[in-house]
Amino acid sequence: MIPILARPLIERKRDGGRIGSGEWRQLMAAYAAGTVPDYQMAALAMAIFFRGLDREETGALTDAMLRSGATLDLDHLGTPRLDKHSTGGVGDKVSLVLAPLIASLGVAVPMMSGRGLGHTGGTLDKLESIPGFRTGLSLAEATRQLETLGCALIGQTGEIAPADRKLYALRDATGTVECIPLIAASIMSKKLAEGLTGLVLDVKFGSGAFLPEKERGLDLARTMIELGADHGCPVIALLTAMDRPLGRACGNAVEVEESIMALRGEGPPDLMRVTYALGAEMLLLAGVVKDRDEARRRMEVAISSGKAVEHFQRIIEAQGGDPRVVDDPGLLPEAPECEVFAAPRGGVVAEVKPRAVGHGIIALGGGRTKVDDVVDPAVGFVIMARPGDVVKAGEPLATIYARDEAGVAAGRAALAEAIVVADEAPPPLPLIANRITEAGVEDYLEG
Amino acid sequence: MIPILARPLIERKRDGGRIGSGEWRQLMAAYAAGTVPDYQMAALAMAIFFRGLDREETGALTDAMLRSGATLDLDHLGTPRLDKHSTGGVGDKVSLVLAPLIASLGVAVPMMSGRGLGHTGGTLDKLESIPGFRTGLSLAEATRQLETLGCALIGQTGEIAPADRKLYALRDATGTVECIPLIAASIMSKKLAEGLTGLVLDVKFGSGAFLPEKERGLDLARTMIELGADHGCPVIALLTAMDRPLGRACGNAVEVEESIMALRGEGPPDLMRVTYALGAEMLLLAGVVKDRDEARRRMEVAISSGKAVEHFQRIIEAQGGDPRVVDDPGLLPEAPECEVFAAPRGGVVAEVKPRAVGHGIIALGGGRTKVDDVVDPAVGFVIMARPGDVVKAGEPLATIYARDEAGVAAGRAALAEAIVVADEAPPPLPLIANRITEAGVEDYLEG
Numbered sequence: 001m002i003p004i005l006a007r008p009l010i011e012r013k014r015d016g017g018r019i020g021s022g023e024w025r026q027l028m029a030a031y032a033a034g035t036v037p038d039y040q041m042a043a044l045a046m047a048i049f050f051r052g053l054d055r056e057e058t059g060a061l062t063d064a065m066l067r068s069g070a071t072l073d074l075d076h077l078g079t080p081r082l083d084k085h086s087t088g089g090v091g092d093k094v095s096l097v098l099a100p101l102i103a104s105l106g107v108a109v110p111m112m113s114g115r116g117l118g119h120t121g122g123t124l125d126k127l128e129s130i131p132g133f134r135t136g137l138s139l140a141e142a143t144r145q146l147e148t149l150g151c152a153l154i155g156q157t158g159e160i161a162p163a164d165r166k167l168y169a170l171r172d173a174t175g176t177v178e179c180i181p182l183i184a185a186s187i188m189s190k191k192l193a194e195g196l197t198g199l200v201l202d203v204k205f206g207s208g209a210f211l212p213e214k215e216r217g218l219d220l221a222r223t224m225i226e227l228g229a230d231h232g233c234p235v236i237a238l239l240t241a242m243d244r245p246l247g248r249a250c251g252n253a254v255e256v257e258e259s260i261m262a263l264r265g266e267g268p269p270d271l272m273r274v275t276y277a278l279g280a281e282m283l284l285l286a287g288v289v290k291d292r293d294e295a296r297r298r299m300e301v302a303i304s305s306g307k308a309v310e311h312f313q314r315i316i317e318a319q320g321g322d323p324r325v326v327d328d329p330g331l332l333p334e335a336p337e338c339e340v341f342a343a344p345r346g347g348v349v350a351e352v353k354p355r356a357v358g359h360g361i362i363a364l365g366g367g368r369t370k371v372d373d374v375v376d377p378a379v380g381f382v383i384m385a386r387p388g389d390v391v392k393a394g395e396p397l398a399t400i401y402a403r404d405e406a407g408v409a410a411g412r413a414a415l416a417e418a419i420v421v422a423d424e425a426p427p428p429l430p431l432i433a434n435r436i437t438e439a440g441v442e443d444y445l446e447g
Numbered sequence: 448m449i450p451i452l453a454r455p456l457i458e459r460k461r462d463g464g465r466i467g468s469g470e471w472r473q474l475m476a477a478y479a480a481g482t483v484p485d486y487q488m489a490a491l492a493m494a495i496f497f498r499g500l501d502r503e504e505t506g507a508l509t510d511a512m513l514r515s516g517a518t519l520d521l522d523h524l525g526t527p528r529l530d531k532h533s534t535g536g537v538g539d540k541v542s543l544v545l546a547p548l549i550a551s552l553g554v555a556v557p558m559m560s561g562r563g564l565g566h567t568g569g570t571l572d573k574l575e576s577i578p579g580f581r582t583g584l585s586l587a588e589a590t591r592q593l594e595t596l597g598c599a600l601i602g603q604t605g606e607i608a609p610a611d612r613k614l615y616a617l618r619d620a621t622g623t624v625e626c627i628p629l630i631a632a633s634i635m636s637k638k639l640a641e642g643l644t645g646l647v648l649d650v651k652f653g654s655g656a657f658l659p660e661k662e663r664g665l666d667l668a669r670t671m672i673e674l675g676a677d678h679g680c681p682v683i684a685l686l687t688a689m690d691r692p693l694g695r696a697c698g699n700a701v702e703v704e705e706s707i708m709a710l711r712g713e714g715p716p717d718l719m720r721v722t723y724a725l726g727a728e729m730l731l732l733a734g735v736v737k738d739r740d741e742a743r744r745r746m747e748v749a750i751s752s753g754k755a756v757e758h759f760q761r762i763i764e765a766q767g768g769d770p771r772v773v774d775d776p777g778l779l780p781e782a783p784e785c786e787v788f789a790a791p792r793g794g795v796v797a798e799v800k801p802r803a804v805g806h807g808i809i810a811l812g813g814g815r816t817k818v819d820d821v822v823d824p825a826v827g828f829v830i831m832a833r834p835g836d837v838v839k840a841g842e843p844l845a846t847i848y849a850r851d852e853a854g855v856a857a858g859r860a861a862l863a864e865a866i867v868v869a870d871e872a873p874p875p876l877p878l879i880a881n882r883i884t885e886a887g888v889e890d891y892l893e894g
Contacts, residue, residue, distance in 0.1 A: 010622035014496065042486035043621035046493035049461065174490035175457035 005030070006040040014047040021060035028064035032163040038170055045167070045176035053181035058223060059230045061181070065189035068163035070139055072110055074146060074195040080286035081108040083194055084278050085187055086202040087210050087220070088120035090354035090361075091245030091383075094202065095123045095153075096259035097267065097275045098282070100312035103151035104302050107286040110146055110194040111153050112160070116375065117172075117368050119358025120210065121255070124155050129253040129333055129377030133321030145318050153315065161189045169371070180216070184223040192231055198285030199228060199235045200278050203436075206243030206429050208354025214239065214433070221436040229438055236281045237436040238444065240274055241429040244352040244387050247271035251366045251380015253332040254401060258382075260326055263309035270386075270431055273446065277432050333378035335401035339408050341415045343391040350422040352387055360414025364400075364407045379403055381411065385419055387428045452477070453487040461494040468507035475511035479610040485617055492614070492623035500628035505670060506677045508628070512636035515610035517586055519557055521593060521642040527733035528555040530641055531725050532634055533649040534657050534667070535567035537801035537808075538692030538830075541649065542570045542600075543706035544714065544722045545729070547759035550598035551749050554733040557593055557641040558600050559607070563822065564619075564815050566805025567657065568702070571602050576699040576780055576824030580768030592765050600762065608636045616818075627663070631670040639678055645732030646675060646682045647725050650883075653690030653876050655801025661686065661880070668883040676885055683728045684883040685891065687721055688876035691799040691834050694718035698813045698827015700779040701848060705829075707773055710756035717833075717878055720893065724879050780825035782848035786855050788862045790838040797869040799834055807861025811847075811854045826850055828858065832866055834875045 009019050009027060019027070030036040053061065074081055084098055099109045113123035113135075124135045135155045137145065142152040156165060164186050171177050191199050201224055203217040204210065211217050221237035228235030240246075247268045249258035261267055262275065280295035289295040302308040309326060317323040325331045361367040365376035378401060385397035397419055400411035432444040456466050456474060466474070477483040500508065521528050531545055546556045560570035560582075571582045582602045584592065589599040603612060611633050618624050638646050648671055651657065652664040668684035675682030687693075694715045696705035708714055709722065727742035736742040749755040756773060764770040772778045808814040812823035825848060832844040844866055847858035879891040 007620060007622055014493070014622050037620075038484070038486040039489035039617060040621055042490040043493045043623060046461070046490045046497075047622070050493075050497045170486060173454060173484075174487055175454055175461050175494070176490060 006036045006044070010040060010044045010047060013044060013051055016051055018054065019057055021056070024057070024060040024064045025067070028061070028068055028163045032068040032166060041167065042170055042174045042176070045171055045174060045182065048182060049176050049179045055226050055230070058181040058185050059227055062185040062188045062192065062227055062231070065161045065164040065167070065185060066192050069161045069193065070159040071193040072139055072143060072195040074108065074110060074143065077108050077146060079106060079108045079150065080197045080288065081110055081195060082198050082200065082282040082286050083109060083111050083191060083196050084200045084202060084282060085191060087204050087217070089204045089242040089246060090120060090208050090358045091247045091250040091255065092121065093126060093247060093249070093255040093259045094271070094275050094278060096126060096256065097262045097271070098279055099151050099153060100263060100315055101275070101299055101302055101308040102279055102282050103149065104307045104311035105283065105288065105298055106150065107282065107288060108146055109151045110142065110196070111151065112156055112190055112194055113153065114156070115368070117371065119208065119355045119362070119367070121252070121361070121367065123153070125375050126252045126255050127153055129256055130316055130321040130325050131331065133316060134319050137319065149311070149315055149318055151311070151315050153319065156190055160193045164189045178211070180220050180223055183220060184227055188224060188227045188231070192233060196233050198282070199233055200281040200285065201235055201237035202274070202278055203237050203239050204242035205239055205433070206241050208358065209242040218434070218436065218441060225436060225438055234285055236285060238277055238281065238432055239434040239436065241431050241433065242354055243429045245354050245357055245383060246274060248382050248384060249380065250357050250383060251361055251401065252375060252377040254380040254382055256325070256332055257329040260309065260312070260329060263303060263312055265303045273431055277444070277446070335378040335403060337402040337404060337408050339400045339412070340396045341398040341400055341412060343393055343395045343397050343421055344416070345421050346391060346393045347421045347423055348425040349385045349387050349389045349391060349419065350425040351420040352383060352385060353418045353420070356414055356418035357381060357383070360411055360418065363410035363414055364402050376403055379407060381415065383419070388425050391421060453483045453491070457487060457491045457494060460491060460498055463498055465501065466504055468503070471504070471507040471511045472514070475508070475515055475610045479515040479613060488614065489617055489621045489623070492618055492621060492629065495629060496623050496626045502673050502677070505628045505632050506674055509632040509635045509639065509674055509678070512608045512611040512614070512632060513639050516608045516640065517606040518640040519586055519590060519642040521555065521557065521590065524555050524593060526553060526555045526597065527644045527735065528557055528642060529645050529647065529729040529733050530556060530558050530638060530643050531647045531649060531729060532638060534651050536651045536689040536693060537566060537568065537655050537805045538694045538697040538702065539568065540573060540694060540696070540702040540706045541718070541722050541725060543573060543703065544709045544718070545726055546598050546600060547710065547762055548722070548746055548749055548755040549726055549729050550596065551754045551758035552730065552735065552745055553597065554729065554735060555593055555597045557589065557643070558598065559603055559637055559641055560600065561603070562815070564818065566655065566802045566809070566814070568699070568808070568814065570600070572822050573699045573702050574600055576703055577763055577768040577772055578778065580763060581766050584766065596758070596761055596765055598758070598762050600766065603637055607640045611636045625658070627667050627670050630667060631674055635671060635674045635678070639680060643680050645729070646680055647728040647732065648682055648684035649721070649725055650684050650686050651689035652686055652880070653688050655805065656689040665881070665883065665888060672883060672885055681732055683732060685724055685728065685879055686881040686883065688878050688880065689801055690876045692801050692804055692830060693721060695829050695831060696827065697804050697830060698808055698848065699822060699824040701827040701829055703772070703779055704776040707756065707759070707776060710750060710759055712750045720878055724891070724893070782825040782850060784849040784851060784855050786847045786859070787843045788845040788847055788859060790840055790842045790844050790868055791863070792868050793838060793840045794868040794870055795872040796832045796834050796836040796838060796866065797872040798867040799830060799832060800865045800867070803861055803865035804828060804830070807858055807865060810857035810861055811849055823850055826854060828862065830866070835872050838868060
């Protein structure tokens with residue numbers, strides 16, 4: 001029966017028509033159940049790539065995927081529940097800092113993250129570099145941990161939005177990933193399953209971003225904000241730069257170490273600015289602060305008092321990880337080989353290309369080209385050089401952490417491509433360019 | 448390995464790029480072998496629907512599908528080898544008349560046909576209404592019959608263009624049928640497998656055609672002509688009307704009976720005009736006549752002398768059918784129920800809608816909505832009324848042949864929708880509107 005149903009829907013979308021809410025529900029339920037085959041869904045996804053989905057359709061698809069699985073019911077917590085989602089980048093460890101920081105301030109953070117793929121890293125991979133850390137909590141376990149610690153750092157379980165999980169894998173194989181309504185519906189179906197009262201979105205733009213063009217990032221932000229508004233989950237987005245890595249550490253264990261430093265107040269300035277900016281939006285959406293200044297002060301106190309880093313330690317312990325890594329990062333996996341990468345000439349650092357760095361991590365064994373690749377947690381880079389830095393020939397720009405000599409060589413080649421020293425540097429993108437709300441797009445002014 | 452190959456090709460086509468000839472060959476071989484999954488091919492087909500294929504790509508896809516299977520090698524026949532392909536219609540039994548007629552004139556006709564689907568009928572279904580007739584000849588059997596009779600009427604065996612067969616079924620399920628380069632490549636991959644020296648294409652236009660708009664029909668004709676030119680198989684196309692059924696009989700056995708009458712010189716005028724026009728193009732392409740007049744005279748003689756109908760009889764016998772049907776059409780399956788359909792009012796026949804007639808045949812059990820439906824050979828319509836005819840209320844317009852009373856009722860309802868009697872009739876489409884060759888499109892002038 002269902003193949004007969006699916007073809008007219010494919011044809012209608014192909015010809016520029018709409019698919020109704022009831023049709024989306026039936027279709028996605030049948031797809032999750034396997035009665036609509038992958039090949040029909042692949043054709044539909046490609047038709048959507050060309051024809052798009054309107055606001056109501058995107059909402060209906062989101063709903064349909066959300067309803068294909070279980071959801072977290074967290075009303076009994078009695079606290080606001082906020083999450084942050086990033087479209088992904090290189091060196092983007094904000095989630096690791098932000099989740100314990102915000103949870104330490106009494107706002108629940110049910111954070112569901114993904115794994116790295118291609119040049120971008122993934123929060124789950126980073127967390128799993130902590131010895132013993134389990135990201136595969138069941139919804140029941142996650143709920144209990146949210147009750148006690150106000151935070152759980154988990155992956156998309158088989159229980160949550162299985163239709164999305166299946167569609168995402170299909171899109172990855174069929175060239176239908178870069179489609180804004182499908183991206184928005186995929187993210188939002190998972191986020192709504194977390195039972196959030198608000199969501200802050202970090203939309204990356206620039207050469208290392210998933211959607212490099214600023215306009216496309218803005219489109220995604222607007223689509224997500226509409227989706228949130230239509231589902232009682234307010235969304236606010238910041239557009240942040242991904243024309244260079246965020247912070248210095250790029251890899252897995254090295255990023256955990258930098259995150260711990262950040263929670264101790266010793267993080268690199270760009271990482272802290274983005275973390276505070278997103279954190280302030282979370283606290284504002286939670287309604288626990290009156291303005292951004294107050295939010296900033298409360299986050300600074302949580303860090304300087306040690307409350308934030310202690311909270312991270314408790315979360316690590318609760319999820320089976322070795323809590324001692326917080327005091328002794330030497331307990332994190334360490335790479336056997338380590339080499340300094342020096343400036344090939346004097347001049348100004350013109351670029352630190354995030355895609356080249358990300359591909360370097362893959363070459364070291366710390367990333368994935370396929371979903372089932374195994375990730376080496378110990379390898380990566382710490383890049384001290386920032387665009388605009390004046391450097392002398394032979395000056396250390398970065399450290400390569402590798403499994404073996406071949407890895408060192410691959411890392412060296414990647415950094416030689418990634419770090420451009422020239423006579424002058426173009427101005428980098430503004431770190432935080434815009435703030436997007438239902439009211440529209442505004443320039444972001446840091447206070 | 449292949450899924451890694453296919454995704455970049457999908458993405459390239461999606462973004463408006465080209466797929467190279469070697470890539471097409473690898474891709475279609477992998478698809479036929481099952482290492483490129485249906486879902487990737489479905490996404491690619493939809494991307495092609497939106498982005499198209501250029502002449503070289505269409506040719507490469509055709510080649511790739513052709514090479515996925517076996518071909519007829521008929522060079523040793525020493526005769527020209529011509530086929531006719533129609534884009535499909537209602538009452539279109541031209542193939543049944545044309546194949547024996549042309550073969551009786553010493554031109555080989557290796558004719559590979561399809562089955563009916565939706566509102567259009569299929570030559571194989573019609574032939575199989577002849578008791579015992581086998582269309583499932585192997586290529587070796589077809590070759591032997593071409594050696595002895597110069598004609599074989601067969602279906603697409605598993606040996607021929609299996610990649611096309613698989614892709615066609617996929618397109619049918621994924622809303623990617625109505626795409627001219629894919630249609631042209633599909634037809635041509637099979638026609639080239641017949642080892643033709645030329646092909647005549649009957650492109651239908653009007654409400655009952657697969658591509659109703661004349662411009663789309665012309666596009667298909669041009670694409671096929673280019674494909675043929677690039678593969679050493681000259682193609683000439685006629686654009687013919689499908690705003691009403693062709694001839695009077697619409698069904699399976701009833702169309703065989705009308706075809707036999709046509710081969711005896713007693714066919715309805717519109718059927719004869721289209722048959723002679725297409726036949727003349729075949730004889731011209733074969734190089735056995737110097738002009739259309741000579742072609743017409745030779746075909747008329749073949750019919751009036753009985754040579755053409757005798758040739759049909761020998762083909763029927765060779766393919767296991769009962770040759771006596773030619774002399775006694777009463778041996779064809781006969782419907783138990785038969786009812787005259789009368790004019791509901793006086794006036795002019797304004798329309799005989801082919802789609803409504805085709806759907807009526809399905810309602811009677813004589814057509815297919817799914818490829819595995821079983822067809823009742825005996826049912827159908829004989830429609831005497833032609834657009835423009837002046838009729839009186841109660842005057843017989845058609846005869847319904849049905850399996851049972853319910854069928855009669857369904858047939859009555861279908862004809863009530865199909866045959867419109869009004870105060871005046873719009874002018875029908877010209878029966879043969881255009882002749883399309885490599886040189887361009889010309890108006891068709893009947894001599």
